[in-house]
Amino acid sequence: MSSLNILYVEDDPLAASAVQALVGQGGDRLAWEQSGRAGLQRAAADQFDVIILDRMLPDLDGLSVVTRLRAAGVETPVLMLSALGRSENRIEGLDAGVDDYLAKPYEPQELIARVKALHRRASGKVHGAVIIYGALECHVKARTAFRAGRHIALSPREFELFRYFMENAGETVTREMLLRDVWNMNFDPQTNVVDVNIGRLRRKLEDGFTTPALETIWGAGYRLTACE
Amino acid sequence: MTSGVTSRRGASIVWRIATASLLVAILAVTLLFAASYATVERSTHEALAATVTTDLAGLIDIHASGGEAELLRRVADRRDVVNLEDGRRPHYLVARTNGRPIGGDLHVWPPLSAALSAEGYVTLPDRTPVYARAARLGPDLQLLVAREYAQDRATLKRLAQIFLGVGAAIIIAVALIAVLTARGLAKRIDRIQEGLRNAAEGYPAALESPSGPGDEIDELARQGGRLLARQANLVRLQKNMSDHVAHEIRTPLMHLDGRLAAALQERPEPGGTGALTRSRGDIRSIVAMLDSLLDIASNEGRRGDLAGLAELDLSALLGDLAALYEGSVEEAGLTLETAIEPGVTMLGERMQIVRLVSNLLDNAIKYVPAGGTVSLKLSQGPRIMVADDGPGIPFEDRGRIFERFARSAGQVSQPGHGLGLALARAIAQRHGLVLRLADSPRGACFMVEPEA
Numbered sequence: 001m002s003s004l005n006i007l008y009v010e011d012d013p014l015a016a017s018a019v020q021a022l023v024g025q026g027g028d029r030l031a032w033e034q035s036g037r038a039g040l041q042r043a044a045a046d047q048f049d050v051i052i053l054d055r056m057l058p059d060l061d062g063l064s065v066v067t068r069l070r071a072a073g074v075e076t077p078v079l080m081l082s083a084l085g086r087s088e089n090r091i092e093g094l095d096a097g098v099d100d101y102l103a104k105p106y107e108p109q110e111l112i113a114r115v116k117a118l119h120r121r122a123s124g125k126v127h128g129a130v131i132i133y134g135a136l137e138c139h140v141k142a143r144t145a146f147r148a149g150r151h152i153a154l155s156p157r158e159f160e161l162f163r164y165f166m167e168n169a170g171e172t173v174t175r176e177m178l179l180r181d182v183w184n185m186n187f188d189p190q191t192n193v194v195d196v197n198i199g200r201l202r203r204k205l206e207d208g209f210t211t212p213a214l215e216t217i218w219g220a221g222y223r224l225t226a227c228e
Numbered sequence: 229m230t231s232g233v234t235s236r237r238g239a240s241i242v243w244r245i246a247t248a249s250l251l252v253a254i255l256a257v258t259l260l261f262a263a264s265y266a267t268v269e270r271s272t273h274e275a276l277a278a279t280v281t282t283d284l285a286g287l288i289d290i291h292a293s294g295g296e297a298e299l300l301r302r303v304a305d306r307r308d309v310v311n312l313e314d315g316r317r318p319h320y321l322v323a324r325t326n327g328r329p330i331g332g333d334l335h336v337w338p339p340l341s342a343a344l345s346a347e348g349y350v351t352l353p354d355r356t357p358v359y360a361r362a363a364r365l366g367p368d369l370q371l372l373v374a375r376e377y378a379q380d381r382a383t384l385k386r387l388a389q390i391f392l393g394v395g396a397a398i399i400i401a402v403a404l405i406a407v408l409t410a411r412g413l414a415k416r417i418d419r420i421q422e423g424l425r426n427a428a429e430g431y432p433a434a435l436e437s438p439s440g441p442g443d444e445i446d447e448l449a450r451q452g453g454r455l456l457a458r459q460a461n462l463v464r465l466q467k468n469m470s471d472h473v474a475h476e477i478r479t480p481l482m483h484l485d486g487r488l489a490a491a492l493q494e495r496p497e498p499g500g501t502g503a504l505t506r507s508r509g510d511i512r513s514i515v516a517m518l519d520s521l522l523d524i525a526s527n528e529g530r531r532g533d534l535a536g537l538a539e540l541d542l543s544a545l546l547g548d549l550a551a552l553y554e555g556s557v558e559e560a561g562l563t564l565e566t567a568i569e570p571g572v573t574m575l576g577e578r579m580q581i582v583r584l585v586s587n588l589l590d591n592a593i594k595y596v597p598a599g600g601t602v603s604l605k606l607s608q609g610p611r612i613m614v615a616d617d618g619p620g621i622p623f624e625d626r627g628r629i630f631e632r633f634a635r636s637a638g639q640v641s642q643p644g645h646g647l648g649l650a651l652a653r654a655i656a657q658r659h660g661l662v663l664r665l666a667d668s669p670r671g672a673c674f675m676v677e678p679e680a
Binding site: 012014015018056083084085086087088089090091103104105107108157179183184185186187189190191192193194196197199200218 | 471474475478479481482483485486489500511512515516519522523526536548549551552553554555556559577578579580582583586587590593648
């Protein structure tokens with residue numbers, strides 16, 4: 001995937017430098033604005049792939065920035081980064097038109113994974129009836145999975161999980177993305193429910209093979225690998 | 229937003245007053261009519277009786293002074309002078325005591341006793357109604373004087389018609405004024421009611437009407453509006469306070485976490501069990517605890533508040549949740565039994581309801597030893613049951629398990645802050661539900677059901 005053009009609106013220089021370093025590592029471009037108004041002007045003037053918006057800004061708060069952007073017809077996906085992480089705060093963000101909401105403190109890898117996922121979602125890639133990645137095959141209509149030509153028996157929910165990984169092959173998928181897109185749930189579980197489900201899928205995908213199929217990205221989530 | 233704004237008319241004070249004033253108007257008109265009718269009827273009767281008596285007295289005088297012949301002549305004269313002065317046509321009969329007529333226009337003696345000077349309403353042989361009075365003039369002579377009174381009846385009838393017309397007009401006018409006034413008042417009171425109901429359910433509310441006449445109702449609305457504004461301000465301040473506390477605690481923790489992450493990059497800790505990794509875990513745990521505390525406070529504060537709630541398919545939601553937890557339950561060596569009635573819906577905040585049920589499931593998974601069963605049931609109500617056959621809740625702890633930081637002696641070895649059930653209960657309350665520990669033969673049985 002080509003490098004992304006990201007707008008980052010954040011008033012805390014310490015937090016900003018951390019994100020700048022992180023984005024720079026991945027080869028994406030980051031434009032940094034320090035206030036809500038400046039961010040709003042920049043977002044309206046230039047073309048960005050994703051906007052990362054802090055919620056509490058000195059002049060115009062993040063929620064108002066999103067509301068105004070949406071009112072002005074700017075549909076660039078917005079990820080809100082906030083120290084307000086309660087579900088009530090998340091709902092306020094989503095209601096205002098934010099596409100994703102990440103609470104501080106966060107894992108840097110998770111931020112990057114989410115930004116990429118937002119961009120993928122916005123570009124609306126359409127998958128065919130059969131998705132092939134490495135030795136893995138997902139037959140969407142027949143709802144069957146194969147690895148190296150060998151059929152893998154999956155429960156309906158495991159198949160949905162597998163299909164989601166195949167659609168996002170090679171990319172980091174976070175627990176929240178899985179909850180939202182596979183289980184249709186928007187919450188932050190305090191336990192390892194998601195990991196347990198991934199573990200079961202992983203065992204089925206790797207049973208009888210020597211190379212791993214699912215990789216854990218510490219602090220961010222999981223990634224499907226182009227296994228043999 | 230809300231429905232059924234207009235109060236039931238039967239129970240409304242305004243409509244009761246309107247109905248009462250209408251009834252009073254009807255009663256007043258009826259009484260007035262009855263009294264007037266009786267008075268007029270009595271005075272016309274008296275006038276009629278007086279006319280007859282005067283006429284009779286005159287003729288008795290004539291008989292006394294002029295004798296029978298003079299009487300007969302005068303009676304004939306009076307008949308000739310058709311007296312219509314007041315529409316009371318006169319009739320006379322001079323007869324022997326056996327009733328044989330000798331003068332006057334009548335021929336049959338009516339059933340009135342001349343000896344007793346009787347008087348009364350009688351009907352003549354030609355069916356004309358008259359008022360008559362008889363008198364005995366001599367040993368074998370009696371006289372009857374009668375007057376028609378059809379004109380008097382016509383006057384009374386006209387009076388009744390006038391009353392009927394004017395009375396009906398008055399009643400209609402009163403009814404109209406009562407309905408219009410009642411409707412106007414009801415509308416203004418309904419407006420205040422709707423405002424208060426909206427405020428109680430957490431929606432924005434306006435009580436005051438800019439076009440009001442400034443009377444008592446407007447004053448009531450104004451004071452109510454002040455109270456609501458004050459309350460809204462308190463809610464906002466409380467939320468701002470929570471947000472600020474969260475922000476001010478999270479920001480330094482985030483910086484601390486960033487430094488720990490940087491240090492970890494320089495000196496990785498394989499296996500994720502080193503001090504730095506554990507410290508990062510602690511930071512997340514503190515943040516989670518803070519969020520739970522603020523969520524509990526927020527949910528408790530928004531009890532009965534319907535704003536932000538949407539119709540959600542609880543059956544589908546619990547189905548998804550059961551699918552999500554199936555793995556964890558099996559991993560813990562437990563069996564998950566579900567009995568989810570389809571089509572159960574409720575007004576709720578999706579994320580919070582998921583949190584509520586997942587907290588109960590997390591609890592069961594945490595405390596039920598391998599080999600046990602966890603069951604999740606849903607029926608109309610909505611009634612959600614999460615039960616297990618584990619060790620259950622010790623009797624002495626039953627009263628306080630829903631309190632913040634409540635953990636029984638046997639639980640301290642398990643991770644957690646003891647906020648899960650407090651949060652679950654607060655979420656239930658915010659949705660007009662209660663979370664309680666139900667009696668069960670073994671294990672723990674948590675019930676979420678509508679407030680009684």
